[in-house]
Amino acid sequence: MTIRVKVLDRPIEEVSYIRSTLSGLATTFKHMIDPHKVTMQYPEERWDLSPRWRGTHRMLTTETGKAKCVACGLCPTVCPANCIKLVPGEDEEGNRYPLIFEIDEFRCIFCGYCQEVCPEEAIHLGRHYENAEFSREAFVYDLERLTAQMHPVSELWDPADPSGE
Amino acid sequence: MSEPREVKMVSVTIEGRTTVVPEGTNLIEAAKTVGVLIPHYCYHPGLPVAGVCRMCLVDVEKFPKLTPACATSVMDGQVVHVHTEKAREARKGVLEFLLINHPLDCPVCDQSGECELQDYTFQEGRATSRYEEPKRFNPVEDFGGDVMYVPNRCILCTRCVRFMGDVAEEPVLNVSERGDRAYIGKAEGHDLTHEWAGNVVDLCPVGALLSKDFLNKARAWELDRSATVCTGCSQGCNVTVETRDNTVVRLKPRSNTEVNHFYLCETGRLNYRWMNRRDRLDQPMVRVQGALREVDWEDALDAAAAALGNREVTVLASPNASNEALFLAERIIAKHGGQGVFRVERGGEAPLAGVPDLSLRAERAANGTGARLLGYTDLAEQRKPLQIGADSAVLVLDDLLEGDIPDAVQQLLAAGARLVHVGTTLPDAIAARVDVALPITNHTEEEGTFTNLRGRVQRFLQARTAPGLARPSWFVLGDLTERLGASDGFYTSAAVFDALAAAHESYNGLSYARLALRGLPVLDAEARGLTVEAIHA
Numbered sequence: 045m046t047i048r049v050k051v052l053d054r055p056i057e058e059v060s061y062i063r064s065t066l067s068g069l070a071t072t073f074k075h076m077i078d079p080h081k082v083t084m085q086y087p088e089e090r091w092d093l094s095p096r097w098r099g100t101h102r103m104l105t106t107e108t109g110k111a112k113c114v115a116c117g118l119c120p121t122v123c124p125a126n127c128i129k130l131v132p133g134e135d136e137e138g139n140r141y142p143l144i145f146e147i148d149e150f151r152c153i154f155c156g157y158c159q160e161v162c163p164e165e166a167i168h169l170g171r172h173y174e175n176a177e178f179s180r181e182a183f184v185y186d187l188e189r190l191t192a193q194m195h196p197v198s199e200l201w202d203p204a205d206p207s208g209e
Numbered sequence: 210m211s212e213p214r215e216v217k218m219v220s221v222t223i224e225g226r227t228t229v230v231p232e233g234t235n236l237i238e239a240a241k242t243v244g245v246l247i248p249h250y251c252y253h254p255g256l257p258v259a260g261v262c263r264m265c266l267v268d269v270e271k272f273p274k275l276t277p278a279c280a281t282s283v284m285d286g287q288v289v290h291v292h293t294e295k296a297r298e299a300r301k302g303v304l305e306f307l308l309i310n311h312p313l314d315c316p317v318c319d320q321s322g323e324c325e326l327q328d329y330t331f332q333e334g335r336a337t338s339r340y341e342e343p344k345r346f347n348p349v350e351d352f353g354g355d356v357m358y359v360p361n362r363c364i365l366c367t368r369c370v371r372f373m374g375d376v377a378e379e380p381v382l383n384v385s386e387r388g389d390r391a392y393i394g395k396a397e398g399h400d401l402t403h404e405w406a407g408n409v410v411d412l413c414p415v416g417a418l419l420s421k422d423f424l425n426k427a428r429a430w431e432l433d434r435s436a437t438v439c440t441g442c443s444q445g446c447n448v449t450v451e452t453r454d455n456t457v458v459r460l461k462p463r464s465n466t467e468v469n470h471f472y473l474c475e476t477g478r479l480n481y482r483w484m485n486r487r488d489r490l491d492q493p494m495v496r497v498q499g500a501l502r503e504v505d506w507e508d509a510l511d512a513a514a515a516a517l518g519n520r521e522v523t524v525l526a527s528p529n530a531s532n533e534a535l536f537l538a539e540r541i542i543a544k545h546g547g548q549g550v551f552r553v554e555r556g557g558e559a560p561l562a563g564v565p566d567l568s569l570r571a572e573r574a575a576n577g578t579g580a581r582l583l584g585y586t587d588l589a590e591q592r593k594p595l596q597i598g599a600d601s602a603v604l605v606l607d608d609l610l611e612g613d614i615p616d617a618v619q620q621l622l623a624a625g626a627r628l629v630h631v632g633t634t635l636p637d638a639i640a641a642r643v644d645v646a647l648p649i650t651n652h653t654e655e656e657g658t659f660t661n662l663r664g665r666v667q668r669f670l671q672a673r674t675a676p677g678l679a680r681p682s683w684f685v686l687g688d689l690t691e692r693l694g695a696s697d698g699f700y701t702s703a704a705v706f707d708a709l710a711a712a713h714e715s716y717n718g719l720s721y722a723r724l725a726l727r728g729l730p731v732l733d734a735e736a737r738g739l740t741v742e743a744i745h746a
């Protein structure tokens with residue numbers, strides 16, 4: 045069965061593309077001379093992040109370079125995404141210390157509760173956003189990786205100072 | 210048994226709820242009966258009242274001032290208020306004083322999450338401290354045994370001192386120094402290497418006395434708990450198994466005033482590592498053309514049934530097997546003839562002086578009495594040598610066959626009989642000989658009952674998942690007996706126990722529901738000479 049296609053005979057000024065092309069180009073030229081640019085020249089230029097930006101984690105260390113974490117177990121308990129794996133144990137001096145501390149950054153929802161609950165000010169969220177990796181496994185940050193991160197850390201919202209002054 | 214003494218009952222109203230309790234009950238216990246918890250530290254139902262912590266102050270109508278609930282017996286018609294402004298204010302003050310020298314190191318304190326100082330401070334303490342002076346500091350001390358003392362966290366409730374003095378009757382601990390320098394000291398030249406000393410860790414309401422074994426292993430709130438019975442000896446102490454990620458990390462006593470009151474001995478407490486064994490038998494195996502092959506359950510059970518056939522069977526059972534498993538194995542003996550034997554490790558006795566009839570018993574297994582009641586003989590008491598015919602069968606029921614294997618067992622295994630092994634591991638001693646090996650779960654992975662040396666039948670519940678294809682012992686033996694025509698098959702361990710109760714007079718009328726979590730004695734415990742009274746008579 046053949047399908048009949050109805051061909052409409054429209055006037056040329058309606059089907060010509062010249063007019064819309066010109067109007068599109070006009071918009072382009074208008075933006076070329078507009079001083080208010082919105083495109084950022086990444087990576088030469090970067091965003092200024094809010095002090096309260098919550099990005100991937102960083103574990104702070106003591107002067108001796110050891111993680112401050114004492115494996116108290118509060119952050120895995122509070123974490124709503126259940127993405128922190130902690131196995132407590134002891135370090136060489138017999139102090140409480142995490143044998144395994146891993147955060148699955150894929151499952152993390154960046155709520156910041158772990159930073160808020162940490163009694164040792166050890167685990168922090170980071171003020172950065174460059175997290176690309178070549179594999180999924182690389183998004184599970186272990187203690188070594190967390191302590192090696194050097195980016196600035198997030199400041200949490202302080203109820204006593206709601207607007208951050 | 211003597212007639213219970215006539216006890217006068219008195220009625221008391223606590224927080225608007227009226228309760229009737231025996232005269233002489235203190236307010237803390239009376240309040241428990243109406244579901245009110247009066248905060249307390251130094252009081253413990255198993256210890257003499259000391260009245261030193263002042264945490265239990267409550268408001269009693271017509272009393273001029275607040276009164277310590279632990280040291281006040283109920284009086285008829287008394288009206289008690291726990292949460293009046295005055296009482297709360299007083300307890301808040303007590304808490305503030307307890308905390309002035311407290312290090313507040315909850316993040317690294319093992320007690321955190323099960324600490325009464327945390328709980329009550331959270332409930333009714335001050336949110337912030339007003340104390341600005343430097344805190345007192347004393348170093349951590351090893352108290353010997355499994356106990357470690359962190360003096361900075363101690364609130365000097367003296368529970369540990371009273372336990373060692375009045376219950377263990379070995380007054381090793383004391384309060385040394387005075388005032389804010391006071392701490393718990395141990396008597397010169399002594400330490401807590403006492404079979405029952407580990408209980409001070411449970412009694413300590415804070416993290417001052419800690420178990421060295423459990424130190425830094427887990428958080429209280431991460432643990433899953435289930436009720437079980439200790440397999441350390443034939444006393445049958447009630448225990449809570451605590452697991453983290455399916456691994457048993459510690460055992461805690463579960464109170465049962467008929468058996469172990471509030472206590473647990475060191476041998477039992479530290480007897481948990483075998484529960485986490487990795488080298489388990491976790492696949493049913495059958496010998497095919499000389500080699501053991503992994504097969505599926507149906508084939509393995511068929512092979513086991515064929516190996517046992519109509520042959521006379523000698524069952525070598527573990528005295529830690531549940532009554533259910535022992536009963537089903539006994540059904541096979543009843544059907545085809547044979548005998549049941551077990552062997553049990555023995556050690557020294559260690560009674561807890563201040564508690565009647567509580568001791569680490571010589572027989573170091575949970576269910577020797579259960580096995581005897583079901584007709585099994587202890588090889589140590591077996592006079593005549595075991596008779597095993599050439600065309601008979603041996604069923605090993607979870608005897609681990611480790612260490613020194615007695616001659617009688619060697620002979621049993623060396624005989625040309627067919628050999629079926631139903632166990633949690635595949636012992637080297639028989640790996641080369643066994644015809645069929647059926648993997649079962651250990652007692653933390655299944656439910657069942659044990660009968661303790663006083664004939665008390667007690668249930669234990671499942672605490673962790675089984676490895677591989679292992680099945681509960683009652684399940685495996687239920688299927689096996691069904692194939693052998695010795696039972697109709699079972700779907701629950703409760704049904705196995707019901708069949709046991711129907712078949713054995715001692716257990717008549719008992720059921721899982723009636724046993725509940727505190728157990729009941731077998732009906733003829735007295736007649737069989739199991740009870741203390743019977744032994745003394």
Ligand code: SF4
Nearest residue numbers: 123152153155156158
């Ligand atoms: S930010 Fe929130 S979700 Fe992410 S690890 Fe911390 S607590 Fe968990």
Ligand code: SF4
Nearest residue numbers: 113114116117119162
């Ligand atoms: S809350 Fe802080 S100290 Fe506690 S486990 Fe997490 S990172 Fe470690």
Ligand code: SF4
Nearest residue numbers: 314315318321324416
């Ligand atoms: S004893 Fe209790 S309050 Fe004190 S540090 Fe330990 S958990 Fe915290």
Ligand code: SF4
Nearest residue numbers: 363364366367369413
């Ligand atoms: S060590 Fe524990 S039980 Fe002993 S007095 Fe101190 S707080 Fe009480």
Ligand code: FES
Nearest residue numbers: 251262263265279
């Ligand atoms: S519990 Fe009453 S004074 Fe300590």
